[in-house]
Amino acid sequence: MQKLGEELGVLRKGLSVPRKITHTGINGEDVELSLDPASLSDDGASFSAPRWIIHYSSIEELTVKRDICSFNPQTAFLPMQITSCTTELEDNQDLNWEDRPTISTKGLHGLFQDVVRQWRMSQHHEEIQRVITAAAVPLKLNKVVAFGCGPLTLNSELDDRPMIQHALLLTLQSCLPHGGCYVQDPLYEQADKHVLETFGFHVLDDPEVFLMADEASILLSIRADVPVKQIVASNF
Structure with a gap:
C-alpha cells in the first residue's frame, strides 16, 4: 500500500x-x-x-x-x-469552477466553529466523553484516524453532517492527552483542508491515513464507500 x-x-x-x-x-x-x-x-x-x-x-x-x-x-x-x-455532475453544476459562488475560508471557519460549539453543548458530546473515559483499553491510545468523513463544503454548498462528524473527531481527540487527529477524504477542497488544519487536524492524502492506523488508534469511518475495516486489517 x-x-x-x-x-x-x-x-x-x-x-x-x-x-x-x-x-x-x-x-x-x-x-x-x-x-x-x-x-x-x-x-x-x-x-x-x-x-x-x-x-x-x-x-x-x-x-x-x-x-x-x-x-x-x-x-x-x-x-x-x-x-x-471522473465524477458525474448534476444538471445544474458547471465545470467552470471560477464562476461558481464560493464560501470564503474565513466564513467557513466561523460556520464550523459554530457547529463545534453547539456540538460540545449537546448530550451526545457528554455521553461519548463518558464512554471513552471509562473504557478499559489494554493499550494506551495515542491518535484518532478518520477516513471519508466528508468535505465541509461540496460543490460550494455546506453540509452539516460532515461538520458534525469532524466535531465528533475533536471530542475523541480531547479524550487523548497527547493524541493527534489524522483525516483523509478524496473530496476535501482547499478551503476544507485549511479550516481543518486551523482546528488541529492533520489532513493526509490517500492512502496515508490507512498507514497511520494501528493498535493505538481510534478509527472513525461512517458509511465510507471503500472497505475500511479490510484495508486496515490487511496492514497488521
Missing part, C-alpha cells in the same frame, strides 16, 4: 508518458499495469475533470460478486489498484 501511495504521488505531480506500476493480488501474484496519461482526457461537459485515485475492492467483490461482462482476468485479484476516475 505504501508503494502504491508513492506511485500515486508521482502521478498527481504530472505524467507525460505511460508509466508501468506493479500491483500484487490476493493470490500472491504480481501484475504490471501501464497507466497512460491519455486516459485522463475529459469525458465531456457532464463530468468533472479526471484524476488519479486508488480503487479499493472488498474481499466480497474479489471472490463472490462477479460481473461477467466487465471481468478482467488480469486485475481480477487486485484488492487495490491505481486508476483514473
